[in-house]
Amino acid sequence: MESKINRRLLVVGVLAFIGVVLLVTTVVVAYTALVALITGIDGPPQALVVQKVPEPLENVSVIHLTDRDLKQHPVLDSAIRDANRNPDVWISGVAPMTGIEYLVLIESFGIDAREEDRPYLEYDGAYYLTRVLLH
Amino acid sequence: MEEDAKMKFGDRLKTAGIIVACGLAGIVAVVLGFMLADAFILHAMENSGGQPMLYVMERAEPGESVAVSLTEQDFERHPALDAVIRGEERNPSAWEWGDRNQRVIGGAKVSYAESRALHDTYDFLMEYEGAYYVVLTTWP
Numbered sequence: 001m002e003s004k005i006n007r008r009l010l011v012v013g014v015l016a017f018i019g020v021v022l023l024v025t026t027v028v029v030a031y032t033a034l035v036a037l038i039t040g041i042d043g044p045p046q047a048l049v050v051q052k053v054p055e056p057l058e059n060v061s062v063i064h065l066t067d068r069d070l071k072q073h074p075v076l077d078s079a080i081r082d083a084n085r086n087p088d089v090w091i092s093g094v095a096p097m098t099g100i101e102y103l104v105l106i107e108s109f110g111i112d113a114r115e116e117d118r119p120y121l122e123y124d125g126a127y128y129l130t131r132v133l134l135h
Numbered sequence: 136m137e138e139d140a141k142m143k144f145g146d147r148l149k150t151a152g153i154i155v156a157c158g159l160a161g162i163v164a165v166v167l168g169f170m171l172a173d174a175f176i177l178h179a180m181e182n183s184g185g186q187p188m189l190y191v192m193e194r195a196e197p198g199e200s201v202a203v204s205l206t207e208q209d210f211e212r213h214p215a216l217d218a219v220i221r222g223e224e225r226n227p228s229a230w231e232w233g234d235r236n237q238r239v240i241g242g243a244k245v246s247y248a249e250s251r252a253l254h255d256t257y258d259f260l261m262e263y264e265g266a267y268y269v270v271l272t273t274w275p
């Protein structure tokens with residue numbers, strides 16, 4: 001009788017152990033997948049577009065960017081670099097941005113202002129106009 | 136009869152004990168699972184090359200919120216906060232206050248651990264030398 005009970009206990013113990021391992025694995029996989037889904041597998045839904053433009057006429061707001069501005073706003077830095085990737089052509093650069101970066105760029109450089117109110121950005125002698133891309 | 140009853144009771148006690156033990160093990164397993172997943176996600180994110188940023192937004196008025204004053208201890212514990220609010224990363228935006236009554240006063244790169252610590256610690260309106268600030272982190 002004793003050995004029967006002991007063997008049953010052993011079986012239950014082993015099954016419980018396997019169950020625990022499976023449970024841990026399931027939780028890890030499910031949680032990781034959920035986080036990946038929420039944080040966006042294909043990246044954030046908005047992007048900053050920066051278009052190189054000729055020096056604007058008078059009566060327009062211009063923000064002169066410093067190196068520190070670019071250091072503090074890697075999205076802007078990335079977009080400007082992208083716009084300059086071909087020095088012979090004036091093209092636009094794109095950089096994806098998270099919701100927080102979007103908010104910060106709005107408050108720092110007015111990227112969401114109406115076209116007529118939006119400030120031009122100047123860096124290293126070149127002028128840029130910003131635009132937000134939503135997808 | 137009595138011996139039978141004793142054995143049955145002993146059996147039941149063992150079974151109950153096993154069920155409780157399994158339940159506890161299950162709970163521990165789930166908690167462990169979350170902790171492991173968390174560590175794994177952190178590791179994956181850090182190795183993906185992303186760089187969390189700390190930004191501090193200044194609000195013109197506190198509005199309805201109660202502001203908590205920052206102390207020297209806050210600045211000592213969080214050098215990035217110190218740098219942005221009153222140090223070398225203080226860089227108030229040139230863009231006017233506009234109708235939103237707020238402006239970004241600076242930003243700094245921070246580690247994932249520091250980003251989380253700042254995000255969790257400073258989820259309220261802060262005050263320092265008469266100005267009101269909120270902390271924004273790009274992660275989490």
